Amino acid sequence: MRWGRALVVLGLVSLLSACGAEYDPLFIGGAVSKPVIGWRECPGAEHDGIAEVGLYKWARSGTADDPGELLWHIEADEGHVLHRISLGEAPTGFTTRLPLTTELDSGTTYALRTNMTSDELVSGFLTFRPDQLAVGQVVFSSGKGESLKDYESRDNEDFGCFAG
Template structure:
């Protein structure tokens, strides 16, 4: 499950991991509009992992060590505009979320379709809520 946390000035995108060797191998930020088809949403930023262990958290707009930025973020985000984050994970799956920067606040996370809750509530959720399988 993909989430974004922190305040609007310095948000961090993260992955709720199910296994130790997982991480984000590609992350992109898109502008969402009322009449924009999913495939045509405007790309604002993208980073890709090179070799090595992918990161589980990436600061929005920043290129982490070991990553490249084929599409840098060149515009500030508007507080009331809806954006979408899309991620490809090391295990082969993907995740996405939509958010508005005005939803971001210290101690909270945004996930899914603009769902917001405290970081504590989010961390207390069972991993199966986010698609993690438990071996018996």
Template sequence: MKWGRAAIAAGLVLLLSGCVAKYNPLFVGGGSSTPVIGWRDCPGATHDGVAELGLYAGAAEPTVDDPGELIWHIKATPGNLSKRISIGETPEGFATLLPMTTQLRSGTTYALRTNMSPDDPASGFVTFRPEQLAGGQVVFGNGNEESPSDYRSRDDEDFGCFAG
């Protein structure tokens, strides 16, 4: 409950200060054969990362409220967060709630919905197609893709990382 109040307070501060993130910190990269879910590092941030993750397929135009059919679901045990997770693998400190039983298919749009804490309804959301990851591209936001170096060079404030 403490995290939920902290997230609400942080959101109110950003809203009232006029600072709004252009993108959420969630991204997918690592190539089409070994896709990895990542959470952008915000300098100086604590308790920052993924605590719960769902991978969805089947929606024509996935949204955070209607992402499609859940095909993989993992959740961290208390006190664990991760900033890098290979799709289909359960990292140490996480439990598998729904194992992934299918391979990612080219031409299919997938949605990732993540939480930073059990109290968050959805703190990260991104859609991607496996072919977008070819050549090492990074996919973020609403299916935006670019090279890892271009992604890293983006202003941290675009992702909600605001200097204190």
């Protein structure tokens, strides 16, 4: 069973990186008062789900590996994963490593980093400003925003989801 899961994970990693996915499947959407972090699911793929999330205050010299000051961090307990998580909350099955104790400033840029349950081989990264958030809108691919309808109508191959 573990070998099969490892092969699925390696296949997904290959699809997301080597096959030239245009966008990272990580997104954030919803109202400023209740943003939701999400991972675009590939039809037929069996990647597991979000296992860890960190919210950072984006540093001017930040990178995906070192985005800035960590403001919030949660991690899934064994066997618990989700594809949607409310920003600042630790859903059932997750442990808070660092609680979110500050209110987000609308004009400040923040970064999100996620790891999937697949041994942290698949991860997501994006930057956003809270003033980009609104009901029916999503932000993905490091600051690219659009309506949820337009986002959902994008070709799955843009996100590394390729039909088998």
